[in-house]
Amino acid sequence: MSLTYFQFLSVFVVPVLIIVAATTPKPLAGRGKIAGVGIGILTLIALGYTIPWDNYLIEQGVWWYGDRTVLFRIWNAPIEEYLFILLQSLLTGLWVSRFIGPRKEAYDIRTSVPGAGIGISIAVVGALLLQFPRGYYLGAILLWAGPVLAVQWAYGGGYLWVTKRRWAIGVLAPTLYLCLSDRIAIELGIWHISPAFTTGITVGGLPIEEGAFFFLTNLLLAQGLVLFLRVTDRWR
Structure with a gap:
């Protein structure tokens, strides 16, 4: 079996998004329209933050696409890549909204130095790994x-x-599903991950880099939605 990138999205992503959207309890996240606004804003942020990074890595040869699997490109990435970012953001946002209804407890938004330190440490480790070809991705x-x-x-x-x-429960399901779908796409030759820029470590045939990407992007989306809704709750 062979699929184009657009067909892959049509088979593996769009139907699941439709099901999740149709079965998500209303009002969304117990708040209604404001939750939808939050998901929309996060989707736009995801597109704006991911597109330059994505195109740069494609230009560096970290991954590429199979022959005749894409419709056309904008910059270095195919149009389907932008659509995938959009669909993932909506899918994860809607799914996570099931688990983050309003809390009765009056928890304040306050800083977490250890949490921020972990984020900085992750970035530092990333910068160090960039110095090695196999750690580049x-x-x-x-x-x-x-x-x-x-x-x-x-x-x-x-x-x-x-x-x-x-919100951690909300991150798990879309991450696992997108990892499985990604593994199928790689097997079908829709895209290829460069062995020169990856560690070579796989889980179930999926490069750990791909799993890390889906986990972290879904984590950022989930946490972003939680914080957005908490801020808007305080405004009301």
Whole structure:
């Protein structure tokens, strides 16, 4: 079996997004339209923050696409890549919203120095890994995600900590599903990950770099939505 990138999205991502959207309890996250606004804002931020990074890594040859698997490119990335970022953001945002309804307890948004320190440490490890060809992709992921994690925890780490069980559950399912879908896409030759820029460590045939990417992006989306809703709750 062979699929194009667009067909892959149509088979593995869009139907799941439709199901999640149709079955997500209303009002969204117990708040209604404001939660939808939050997901929309986070989706735009995800696109803006990911697109330059994504295109740079494609230019460096960290991954590439199979022959005749993409429609057309904007910059270095195919149009389907931008669509994937959009769909993942919506999917994860809607899924996480199931678990983060309003809390009755009046927890303050407060900083978490240890949490921010972990984010900074992740970025530093990423910068170090960039010095080695086989660590390049993993390093790029960690350096890209670490500063955002640090900012999130520096701003509202206290609230993220006390609500961790709820949003952490929301991160798990989309991460596992997208990893499985990614593994299928690689097997079908829709895209190829360069062995020269990866550690060579795999889990179930999936490079650990791909798993790290989906986990961290979903984590950033989930934590971003939690903090957005907490801030808007305080405004009302």
